[in-house]
Amino acid sequence: MKEISLISTPAESYSHRAIKLFLYKYIYENDRNIEKRSLEKFLGNRFADVYFKLKTGQEIAIEVQNSKISPKEIINRFNDYNRQGVYVLWILYGEGKCVASPKFPIDAKRVKISLAENTLHRIYGGRVYYVNLNIRNNKASLQTPFTLHFSKPIKKKLRGFFKTRYDSYFFRDSIFTQIPNWNILCTEFSGYKIARFYDKNLKTILKEKIIDIYYKEKKAKNKEKGIIKVMLKTFEKKYGQYMIYCVVIELVNEQKIEFCRKIIKKIQKRIL
Numbered sequence: 001m002k003e004i005s006l007i008s009t010p011a012e013s014y015s016h017r018a019i020k021l022f023l024y025k026y027i028y029e030n031d032r033n034i035e036k037r038s039l040e041k042f043l044g045n046r047f048a049d050v051y052f053k054l055k056t057g058q059e060i061a062i063e064v065q066n067s068k069i070s071p072k073e074i075i076n077r078f079n080d081y082n083r084q085g086v087y088v089l090w091i092l093y094g095e096g097k098c099v100a101s102p103k104f105p106i107d108a109k110r111v112k113i114s115l116a117e118n119t120l121h122r123i124y125g126g127r128v129y130y131v132n133l134n135i136r137n138n139k140a141s142l143q144t145p146f147t148l149h150f151s152k153p154i155k156k157k158l159r160g161f162f163k164t165r166y167d168s169y170f171f172r173d174s175i176f177t178q179i180p181n182w183n184i185l186c187t188e189f190s191g192y193k194i195a196r197f198y199d200k201n202l203k204t205i206l207k208e209k210i211i212d213i214y215y216k217e218k219k220a221k222n223k224e225k226g227i228i229k230v231m232l233k234t235f236e237k238k239y240g241q242y243m244i245y246c247v248v249i250e251l252v253n254e255q256k257i258e259f260c261r262k263i264i265k266k267i268q269k270r271i272l
Helices: 014-030 071-083 115-123 202-219 224-253 261-271
Strands: 002-005 034-043 046-054 059-065 087-093 108-113 128-131 133-136 139-142 146-151 161-163 168-177 184-189 192-197
Touching: 014 034, 014 046, 014 059, 014 087, 014 128, 014 133, 014 139, 034 059, 046 071, 046 184, 059 192, 071 087, 071 115, 071 192, 087 115, 087 184, 108 115, 115 128, 115 146, 115 168, 146 224, 168 202, 168 224, 202 224, 224 261
Parallel strands: 059 087, 087 128, 087 192
Antiparallel strands: 002 139, 034 046, 046 059, 108 168, 128 146, 133 139, 146 168, 161 168, 184 192
């Protein structure tokens, strides 16, 4: 937990400034690969909230998001930065206006996510980064950024796109994972140059666990239906049925595990 004194401007909220200063100071102090840093760095036609240059020469623009933003604007900013060879790390204020419902470092069922959250989830390979804070007497206390992965609910009627008079959102199950350290990785995914932390992809984690339990149950001569039941009993509370079924199908397609056609069809019916 860190505490930062705040001086806001009419054009910048307390929360936005707090998160920006926090990342500027704390990532720099903990990532030895950073060579240069700057606040409000002008890059082409964009101002990065926080800018880092690594010893490798790679440049990173951090976008701190508090207010509402459209998927189109997210893509436009990515394209503008990427054209200059700059990698982008997007971090949302978990209790800001950019989210459809408040986000915390916990597992939760049927939370609302905004179109922006859904877009970032896809661009960052199944993760969205958040940070939360408490503001008292013009001082902000912040916690380490955290990661949420979103999975569709198993109930089909909740998987669609919902719209009210004032807002649009999806229902998703959220799964919390910790960020192991403050080091930043520059990579490419879905056609974008992204900067992210070294947290492991949630599906990769679950795949490893499912493969392990599959072969243990096979060795114990448990039947295929029984193996599925064990998987659900073991992992459903954390990952939800939908993600478990999706991972099972992916592993079957990758020929890493095997189930009969009848079971595969039943699983596909549940997730399609």
